[in-house]
Structures are given as structure tokens and as C-alpha cells.
Amino acid sequence: MSDAHQGSLRELRDQPFELLRELERRSRLALSGASASDADAEEWVGIGCLLGDERFLVARTQVREVMMMPGSVTRVPGTKDWVAGLANLRGQLLPVFDLRGFLGAGSSRSSRTARVLVANHSDGLVGIIVDEVFGFRRFLRSEFSTEMPETELRCEQFLDGACVRGDDTWPVFSIEKLIAASEFQKAAA
Incomplete structure (x- = not known):
């Protein structure tokens, strides 16, 4: 995982539900073959x-x-x-x-x-x-x-x-x- 992605996960360390939601989102993106930056740009x-x-x-x-x-x-x-x-x-x-x-x-x-x-x-x-x-x-x-x-x-x-x-x-x-x-x-x- 890149430093940019790890940084955004660090920001969520005090928000466990948000952290889990973000991890799930990234997992789904990885399975679909899309990159996180592509989805962020569109969503x-x-x-x-x-x-x-x-x-x-x-x-x-x-x-x-x-x-x-x-x-x-x-x-x-x-x-x-x-x-x-x-x-x-x-x-x-x-x-x-x-x-x-x-x-x-x-x-x-x-x-x-x-x-x-x-x-x-x-x-x-x-x-x-x-x-x-x-x-x-x-x-x-x-x-x-x-x-x-x-x-x-x-x-x-x-x-x-x-x-x-x-x-x-x-x-x-x-x-x-x-x-x-x-x-x-x-x-x-």
C-alpha cells in the first residue's frame, strides 16, 4: 500500500467504523481492478x-x-x-x-x-x-x-x-x- 493510502487510513484510526468502511471499499476496488484514486475522483x-x-x-x-x-x-x-x-x-x-x-x-x-x-x-x-x-x-x-x-x-x-x-x-x-x-x-x- 502506498504512503498516500496509509496516510488516509491513519487519519481514520480514531474512527473504527469509518476505518472498516474504507478498508471494505478498498477491498472491493481491488477485486474489481479499479484503483482507489479512480473511484475517489468519481465519487x-x-x-x-x-x-x-x-x-x-x-x-x-x-x-x-x-x-x-x-x-x-x-x-x-x-x-x-x-x-x-x-x-x-x-x-x-x-x-x-x-x-x-x-x-x-x-x-x-x-x-x-x-x-x-x-x-x-x-x-x-x-x-x-x-x-x-x-x-x-x-x-x-x-x-x-x-x-x-x-x-x-x-x-x-x-x-x-x-x-x-x-x-x-x-x-x-x-x-x-x-x-x-x-x-x-x-x-x-
Whole structure:
């Protein structure tokens, strides 16, 4: 195995399920005779999630892990309603934000299917609450469009485009754009 391939496996050492998935993918590619770089060039992988009644994708590269709603989220006084609070993620403080609440579409916190997308950010980890997670969705790069679809939640400024397969359109939500937005950074009430 080349150093480039070993390097990408090293990055997954703290994510055992992702490591196993990547090893399985590479094994299947080896059996088919295709190279990993050929498949990577053609494939885009996102995490499917639900916000209200709408389905979205978030790029796999933007999400470190998906977790159930923490049993205890400590509210931070003086913050807006969409700031759920702070949770403990294996000894590390995780700020948790309700995405639907931020977008003005109600709260996701009360649902038993709600999940937290844990995103890597330059300042640390950020938890984003969504209504439900469907798992990985794989698309060919040719199925990706930079055209911004209209959404019920009116969140086009946070989209990178959409993946379109037949009549099925999945808007691609950018956690990076969300975190960089000035209105998101103004969490104080």
C-alpha cells in the first residue's frame, strides 16, 4: 500500500467504523481492478440528514462523527434559543447548536430521532442538531450541481449546491458556511 493510502487510513484510526468502511471499499476496488484514486475522483460522499420535512446532505469531510442527543446539555445563560448549550464528548466540551432553531423553523431537540453532527472547526469541535440522520449517501461527481435549489427552510446561503439523481434532489448543506456566517457567530441574546 502506498504512503498516500496509509496516510488516509491513519487519519481514520480514531474512527473504527469509518476505518472498516474504507478498508471494505478498498477491498472491493481491488477485486474489481479499479484503483482507489479512480473511484475517489468519481465519487462524492455525504451524510444524509433531515431538517423538518426536507432532506439534506452534508459533505462527509465536514463531519467528524454522528452522535445521539447527549443526555445532558448544559444551557449557557445569555445565549439565543438556538444555542442548545454545552455537552461532554469524552471529556471535551462540545458547543451544541439547534440548526432548525437557528433557521427559524422550530426546535429539533425534542425528537427521539434527533442526532448531533460533530463537525471539525479550526477553533475546535461544534455540534449541530438535526432531526434525523440517514447515513452515507454516495453520488458520482457528475451528479453534483452548483445550482442552488430552493428550500423550504430558506437556507440557500448555506448551500454548496445539490446532488441530483433522476428526480431526486439533495441540497448540500455546508457546515463551514454556517459557522462562518456572522449571524451564527452572534449567539449572545
